[in-house]
Each structure stands twice: as C-alpha cells, then as structure tokens.
Amino acid sequence: MQPAQRRAYGRRATPVVAVLITVLAVAGLGGCTGSDSATDPDDGASGDSGTAVSAEPGRYRTLPEACGAASRKTLQALLPGAEQDDKVYDGQASVTYDIDRRDGCRWKVETTSGTRYLTIDFQRVVSYDPSVSDDDRAQETYEKKAVAADIPDATSPPSSPSSSASGSGGDTGGEGGAGDEGGAGGSSASASSSADEPGQSGKGDKGDEAGKADKGGKSTDSPSAGADASGGSDESDTASEDTAPRRLDDLGDDAFLNDQLITKDSGIHRDITVVFRSSNVIATIEYDQWTTDKKHIPNSQELQESAQDLADELTGRLNE
Numbered sequence: 388m389q390p391a392q393r394r395a396y397g398r399r400a401t402p403v404v405a406v407l408i409t410v411l412a413v414a415g416l417g418g419c420t421g422s423d424s425a426t427d428p429d430d431g432a433s434g435d436s437g438t439a440v441s442a443e444p445g446r447y448r449t450l451p452e453a454c455g456a457a458s459r460k461t462l463q464a465l466l467p468g469a470e471q472d473d474k475v476y477d478g479q480a481s482v483t484y485d486i487d488r489r490d491g492c493r494w495k496v497e498t499t500s501g502t503r504y505l506t507i508d509f510q511r512v513v514s515y516d517p518s519v520s521d522d523d524r525a526q527e528t529y530e531k532k533a534v535a536a537d538i539p540d541a542t543s544p545p546s547s548p549s550s551s552a553s554g555s556g557g558d559t560g561g562e563g564g565a566g567d568e569g570g571a572g573g574s575s576a577s578a579s580s581s582a583d584e585p586g587q588s589g590k591g592d593k594g595d596e597a598g599k600a601d602k603g604g605k606s607t608d609s610p611s612a613g614a615d616a617s618g619g620s621d622e623s624d625t626a627s628e629d630t631a632p633r634r635l636d637d638l639g640d641d642a643f644l645n646d647q648l649i650t651k652d653s654g655i656h657r658d659i660t661v662v663f664r665s666s667n668v669i670a671t672i673e674y675d676q677w678t679t680d681k682k683h684i685p686n687s688q689e690l691q692e693s694a695q696d697l698a699d700e701l702t703g704r705l706n707e
Contacts, residue, residue, distance in 0.1 A: 442514065445521030445667025450509045451704045454478040454492035457507065461700055465505055465674065465693050468498035487511065501678035501685075507701070508671040521667035522640075529641050529664040532671075536660065538632055538643045630687045638698055639663035639670075646687055654678065657685035659694045665705050672697055 454477065462469070462476050469475040481491030491508040514524035533541035635642035642663035649656050656677040663670055674694040676685035 441517040442520035442523070445512065445525065447511055447666055447668045447705065449487045450490050450511050450668065451701075451707070452486070453490040453507045453509055454480050456492075456509075456701055456704050457697060458700065461697055462494065462505075465697065466494055466496040466503055469494075469496040481508070488513070500683075501676060501680075503677070504673070504675040506671075506673040507697075508673075510669045510671075512667045512669060525664055525667040525669055526641065529662065529669055532662050532669075533634075533643050536632065536643065536645045536662075538634060538645065540634065541643075630691060635661075635663070635695070638695070639665040639702055642698070644691060644695070646691060648684070648687075650681075655681060655684065657687065657690060659687075659690045661694045661698045663698055663702070665702060668705060670698070670701050670705070672701070 457465075459476060466475060475494060475496050478492040478494045481493065483489045483491065488511050489509065491506065493507075494505040496503050510528075512521055512525035512528055514521050516524075530541065630646060632645045633643065635644055638661075640663075642661065645658075645660040645662075647658045647660075649658065654677060656675055659672075659674045661672040661674075672694050674690055674697075676690060678685060
C-alpha cells in the first residue's frame with residue numbers, strides 16, 4: 388500500500404508545480420516588458436543629446452602679413468614722395484600677440500605739400516558660442532563699426548546671449564584684451580574713432596602733425612563742407628552720392644566707406660576709412676592726408692579711389 392500511496396501523492400503534486408512555473412514565467416515576462424517601456428524614452432533622450440551640432444567655423448584660419456599685404460606699386464600710388472626713402476615702404480608692424488587673430492601695419496610719408504598716413508588692420512573673428520558661427524559673429528562686429536561711423540542704413544545687430552554675458556562679442560582672444568573693437572596692438576583701426584582722432588593709434592607719430600595746428604577751432608565736416616570750412620578752395624570737392632559715406636556693394640561680403648574732413652586753425656586733414664568683411668575676417672584701411680594749406684583741400688574722390696583700390700587688392704590676398 389505504501390508504494391501506491393507515494394505514486395498517488397506524486398501525481399497530485401504535479402499540477403501544483405506546473406501552476407507555480409506558469410505564474411513565475413508570466414511575472415518574469417511582465418517585468419521585462421515594463422523595463423523596456425520605461426527605458427525607451429531615456430534611450431531616445433540620450434540619443435538626441437549626443438547629436439548637438441555646433442555652428443559652422445569661418446573660412447579663414449590665418450591672416451596675411453599686414454606689412455606685406457599691399458604691393459610696392461600700390462604703396463607708391465598711396466604714398467607719393469616715399470621713393471626718396473625706400474624704407475618707408477616697409478611699414479611699421481603693429482604690436483600683436485597672435486598674428487593669426489590680429490595683424491596691422493602703418494606707413495607715413497612727409498613731403499613739402501603735406502603728410503600722408505596709411506594703416507591696414509586685419510582681424511579674424513572667432514565665436515566661442517557653439518550656437519553662433521564665426522561668420523555671424525564677424526557680421527555682428529562689422530555692423531557695430533558701421534553704426535559707430537554713422538553709415539546710412541546701418542542698424543545695431545541684436546546681441547546674442549554670449550556677447551551680452553561677455554560684453555565683447557565673444558571674441559576677446561588673441562590680442563591681450565583688445566577684443567572686437569580694439570585695433571592691432573591697441574589701435575582703434577576702425578571707423579568708430581572719433582572725428583578728431585581718426586586712426587590715431589595706428590599712427591603713433593601723428594601728434595607731430597597735430598602739433599603744427601592749434602588745439603582750438605577744430606570742426607568735423609562732411610565731404611561737401613571742404614571749401615566753405617577752409618575759407619575758399621581752388622579744388623572742386625562737391626558732395627555727391629559717389630563720395631558721401633556709404634556702403635560698398637562690390638567689396639567682400641559687407642563693406643562701407645567713411646569720409647571725414649577735419650579743419651583746424653593752422654591745418655586740415657581728410658580721413659578715409661574703408662572697412663570690409665570677408666567671411667570671418669574684418670579688414671580696415673585708414674588713409675589720411677594732412678596739409679597746412681587751406682587753399683588746397685585734400686581731394687575726396689582721389690583719396691577714396693586709392694583706398695578702394697587697396698581694398699580690392701586686399702580681398703585678393705585673403706583668398707590666396
């Protein structure tokens with residue numbers, strides 16, 4: 388009887404074990420399914436965060452040497468009388484801490500008819516905000532210069548979060564704190580210079596010329612005011628759309644030209660500034676003519692054409 392009882396007990400135990408196995412299996416499948424559904428959103432989120440795209444870098448990684456950017460022929464046209472001293476054409480390099488970010492050069496020639504100054508400044512703009520491209524940052528910097536120079540149709544660019552936080556447009560490196568608006572080695576090299584200080588830092592010895600004139604009696608005039616401010620002139624320098632401060636449509640990605648005539652009791656000077664942007668590089672040309680003869684006002688058209696010819700040449704150097 389005992390063996391038969393054991394077999395009977397075994398048969399009764401078999402359904403119970405089967406039920407337990409089925410319950411455990413169902414519970415296990417439910418746990419796996421719940422885990423997968425809970426982790427799917429996280430997996431998607433982690434995938435999105437890993438695909439963040441940075442703004443496109445600028446076209447330029449280096450800058451041309453400023454003192455070698457203009458050809459000898461161009462310098463001879465811009466600096467008449469310099470042939471008496473060939474060293475004048477070498478120029479004087481501006482102080483800079485990173486020539487791939489900022490470089491500048493200045494020239495000066497003195498003749499019996501007056502003094503001419505030329506300054507070239509290159510600035511490569513870099514955006515440290517991954518959401519703002521180098522080109523966009525450079526355009527923002529360019530527009531600030533156009534606004535400061537009172538160029539027609541110039542509008543203040545909207546400040547990006549990073550530029551508002553840093554207060555420097557996100558481009559403060561390479562110049563020992565010079566930032567976007569400073570010039571090479573402390574030069575303003577921009578049209579934001581005040582009327583009585585056109586390119587002053589790019590021409591450290593301009594004080595010699597200014598010293599020939601009295602400190603008082605200074606005025607800043609548009610190109611059309613030359614003859615009247617000087618008390619008479621034998622040169623025709625009337626205002627027109629061709630010589631007035633304006634944007635230039637055929638130079639780089641953006642460009643403008645500014646023309647200022649500054650008169651003093653003992654001397655006058657006309658200051659031409661051309662600023663253009665090519666991708667993430669901003670180039671500034673300052674070309675000034677000083678004279679103590681008020682009857683011979685520096686010709687606006689002549690100086691503007693010379694400065695624009697140089698600008699065309701510099702665009703080619705950037706693309707070499």
